[in-house]
Amino acid sequence: MTGAGIKKVALVTGAGSGIGRASALKLLEHGYSVVLAGRRQAPLDALAHEAQQLGGDALAVACDVTDAASVAALFDVIRERRGRLDLLFNNAGRSAPPVEIDELDIDEWRSVVDTNLTGVFLCTRAAFGLMKTQNPRGGRIINNGSISAHAPRPHSIAYTATKHAITGLTKAVSLDGRPYDIVCGQIDIGNAATEMAARMAQGTPQANGEIMIEPLMDVQHVADAILHMAELPLSANVQFMTIMASKMPFVGRG
Template structure:
């Protein structure tokens, strides 16, 4: 470990982070990375069991993990989560808005309204609810301030075929990120976005089997180790509040993003 890494880990001690969608994929990898680097991490997601398993794993290593299920689409559930964070830790230093979902890949005229609403409720309203609660806590805690990192997507820049709900919400996240970044300035609340392309998780397994391209072809797409994403989030989280990664794109080098369409 380099001297700078040692210092970063020391600076992270006693910092409290909340990771949504922590039970699997990018959220799980990022929670592990934060825990290993000195953060106390609140793990949340829809299902309690995988959160408990991750928290037990962390405690075996002497790390501080707090697992609590939450439905980010439900305002009362989010309020209860933040009440629990306030009671246990008294503050929140970093929120990683990671929880998200997709809809079936169908033509626009075939999309069910319930599927549309489910994606919007999770990917956009859920981020708003968690951000609203985090902003309120960070604004009033001592010392004031904190960091919010939103999981955008390559789809915040260019859509995949048959992805209107997911793409629309990820474009909206970019606007939300900019607004929070601006509105948080008086309170030392910073907000950035990480746009991820083809991390090797359960959600991206279909890429290795072949997925539709803009030209109508089906093609296998390269994947990258999800740990690289966790490293990137850790880098963003470890910055002092006087500095911010506003937008970061991390992707498998050979995935068809540059030149898509």
């Protein structure tokens, strides 16, 4: 709570499915007022309705994080309807087709960069401006970095490059936010069981050229980790967290 009887306000991007949806529900269960953002209004509305049935406070706002005007409109709604922002979870992201580098379409590259990096910057920029001027001042920003912020998969140059860039963005925001009580951390997720990761269970290319079925973990473990990061006081911060299916081929040689 930000004060006696006042709910903390959270914004989750990419809230309509997968990690975003699970994290939004977890925050709602623990008393947050959650703004649900995503490109498609219908799944956001469905999630908001589900939250309301459970007694939660959710607000669904369609937003294209790659568009500066759309992000500005989203934050106008947050100011008007909620008055402040305590937590931003930069979760929206996308990948490109798994092709050789020289075969990746330039428009696909730009779309991944626009979503995974510029979109995070636009939302962070808007949140930073609100958090440093609101009363009480400050807030928390959590970026979805992915295991790909550490190591690439085959044929993933756009996704890997943007996720490595998120690590630099996280560090810069963490540093620049200090004077304003704005903290920033990153969660790097490996093989959460979502629609996006479903192909892992069918077999996916490995660095040695083999196709391997990879283990998955329950997405609720990710939601629990987000809640843990969110619930810390602003005097403490999880700078980087890696949460992954224990037996996925990441540590060591697989």
